[in-house]
Amino acid sequence: QQPVQSPQAVILREGEDAVINCSSSKALYSVHWYRQKHGEAPVFLMILLKGGEQKGHEKISASFNEKKQQSSLYLTASQLSYSGTYFCGTDVHAGGTSYGKLTFGQGTILTVHP
């Protein structure tokens, strides 16, 4: 069952902030965040492991709430280069072994205008 992302689309002006959410109905081993520009491959941003840790990557950070099986991606002081579709990929911890199969959400389209 795929994770659910919200919102479906966000429009920002440069310098504004955004939050993208990812929810799963299943217990998760990890959450991966990717950005994909049109016609290109998904680019790995970061991975959140169960334990509720928050990670940061320049002005992009994320959190993982293990109890709620939710992750949020925070984009601060957005830049034009942040435009793209953001996907969360969830890894379900199955039987103590994770081979890393990711189930992706439907994506959130982020558009940053000057």
Place this chain on the structure above:
Amino acid sequence: EPEVTQTPSHQVTQMGQEVILRCVPISNHLYFYWYRQILGQKVEFLVSFYNNEISEKSEIFDDQFSVERPDGSNFTLKIRSTKLEDSAMYFCASRDLPGQGVFFGQGTRLTVV
């Protein structure tokens, strides 16, 4: 920076023909994957490969699909008899260890006519 490389970037084939998509994962990675993305849709898991065998596959990955790691560097996806609905972008991906990120190649756009 190491990257996953895929060839060809674009493949056009006639319905019913066999195609082989090729990938060179990042050299020290142990887990390999194929995903696909139909235009405008989400990325879908096809198969994972670890320790020279398939570790998991999706419902999409039926008998028409197969994967192989013929040598220490290449990882291939074969579609035996292509169908129109196989048209998609196919991404190869790899990962070092559990708990690490999964890195995607640039993709092969497969068009079945």
